[in-house]
Amino acid sequence: MINTVFASKIDLWLAFLILGFSLLLILVPVGEWIYNNSSIKRTIFISLFTMPGAILLLLIFFSVKYSLSDDELLVNYGFSTRSISLKDITQITPTNSTLSAPALSLDRIEIIYKGGSIVISPKDKDGFYHAIQERVPALKNDGNDGLIKN
The missing domain is CATH 2.40.50 (OB fold (Dihydrolipoamide Acetyltransferase, E2P))
Structure with missing residues (x-):
């Protein structure tokens, strides 16, 4: 029999929570760079901590099956x-x-x-x-x- 793939049901509140938190993690270094006039080194340093978390959350969110x-x-x-x-x-x-x-x-x-x-x-x-x-x-x-x- 051929493999059958079922997607996970997604609750709207959980989608907003995960996607919102991922967006926040992405926007932190952007905000630091734009609004605080931080150096590019500082912005990259902050990105090293926030981007992996955002990527991990998005990967988990889009890969559940x-x-x-x-x-x-x-x-x-x-x-x-x-x-x-x-x-x-x-x-x-x-x-x-x-x-x-x-x-x-x-x-x-x-x-x-x-x-x-x-x-x-x-x-x-x-x-x-x-x-x-x-x-x-x-x-x-x-x-x-x-x-x-x-």
Whole structure:
């Protein structure tokens, strides 16, 4: 089966927060140079601290995605990719957990598998559930908008 890629759902408030903070980190050295008439050396020095943070935030923001192959789920975020074997998934449940996760929305699902769990937020949750069930027929609806392995 061909890989299916699901984008992360993005909450508007979180997008404004991340993009706004990134813009602020970019504007700090620009403001220092324009409004404080700082030397180019000082502006470059300040940029060395602010630009990597802005780039990292933007990289994480634009790279969160979830890919399904025939036998694994790949969760990509920033410089990291987590691989989860589909046969190890035991339960998928909706959650509004605020714990740190590769998810850009609070409309999340928790995937519990042998050895751990991960919280994600696919934009097309129904499509994600359907794609998982196609690959793992043992996962059935649990009656609470989730899936559980029989």
